[in-house]
Amino acid sequence: KEKVEITKEQQALMKIITDAYNRHQIPQDVAKKLLQDQYSAEENFLLLTEMATSQVQVLVEFTKNIPGFLSLDREDQIALLKGSAVEAMFLRSAQVFSRKMPSGHTEVLEERIRKSGISEEFITPMFNFYKSIGELHMVQEEQALLTTVTILTPDRPYVKDQQAVERLQETMLDVLRKLCVLQHPQEPQYFARLLGRLTELRTLSHYHTEMLVSWRMNDHKFTPLLCEIWDV
Numbered sequence: 001k002e003k004v005e006i007t008k009e010q011q012a013l014m015k016i017i018t019d020a021y022n023r024h025q026i027p028q029d030v031a032k033k034l035l036q037d038q039y040s041a042e043e044n045f046l047l048l049t050e051m052a053t054s055q056v057q058v059l060v061e062f063t064k065n066i067p068g069f070l071s072l073d074r075e076d077q078i079a080l081l082k083g084s085a086v087e088a089m090f091l092r093s094a095q096v097f098s099r100k101m102p103s104g105h106t107e108v109l110e111e112r113i114r115k116s117g118i119s120e121e122f123i124t125p126m127f128n129f130y131k132s133i134g135e136l137h138m139v140q141e142e143q144a145l146l147t148t149v150t151i152l153t154p155d156r157p158y159v160k161d162q163q164a165v166e167r168l169q170e171t172m173l174d175v176l177r178k179l180c181v182l183q184h185p186q187e188p189q190y191f192a193r194l195l196g197r198l199t200e201l202r203t204l205s206h207y208h209t210e211m212l213v214s215w216r217m218n219d220h221k222f223t224p225l226l227c228e229i230w231d232v
């Protein structure tokens with residue numbers, strides 16, 4: 001039975017990433033807003049575009065704290081951000097949905113999102129993903145590292161130096177693997193389950209353009225930043 005040990009530098013790396021992840025929360029708590037009031041499809045769409053725009057800005061700040069990210073080729077940094085922004089947004093949405101809330105709140109939140117204007121066909125896969133993330137009961141270090149691993153995906157479109165990204169991602173995967181073994185000793189397959197969610201996340205993210213244009217309203221407006229990031 002090999003003894004799993006997180007080295008001093010891996011400890012330091014995890015602290016930098018987790019602190020950065022927690023520092024860059026979304027300004028106002030979208031869940032609280034959705035629990036307070038019921039909004040029209042237009043208002044919900046505007047809320048989504050506002051939240052998504054600020055999430056991209058938060059993501060850019062977060063990546064600056066990933067050791068080694070700023071040493072990557074500048075254009076590759078952009079390609080990684082563009083390629084992971086939608087996945088990072090769904091991952092953060094899943095983490096918001098999975099937060100412990102007073103009893104009954106999650107049900108109200110789910111109902112508000114179901115009725116927000118998203119077309120029916122995407123509701124099930126989205127909530128299946130949210131619930132599968134919730135079942136993992138990730139600690140914040142795991143959440144931060146999972147987002148980092150998602151950002152450092154070497155095979156995003158237009159990445160030139162994939163090996164450099166692969167080396168960074170492997171560094172993060174090694175820490176995440178050890179953390180999973182230490183945090184979930186009863187579940188030797190936990191790390192594999194965690195990575196399996198990234199496959200589910202990529203599939204869900206394939207729908208996002210269709211989800212946007214099928215939002216139950218006319219004349220969908222996007223911010224310039226979202227036009228860059230979302231293929232709309």
Ligand SMILES: O=C(NC1CCCCC1)[C@H](C1CCCCC1)n1c(-c2ccc(-n3cccn3)nc2)nc2cc(F)c(F)cc21
Nearest residue numbers: 030031044047048051055092093096097113116208211212
């Ligand atoms: O604001 C949200 N998510 C943000 C984004 C940035 C980071 C923090 C959360 C939305 C929200 C905007 C208002 C209407 C109702 C949905 N949200 C979503 C969501 C829904 C659809 C999409 N789409 C992406 C492409 C097409 N649809 N993205 C996120 N899931 C959520 C889960 C929550 F617990 C939850 F609280 C909100 C959530």
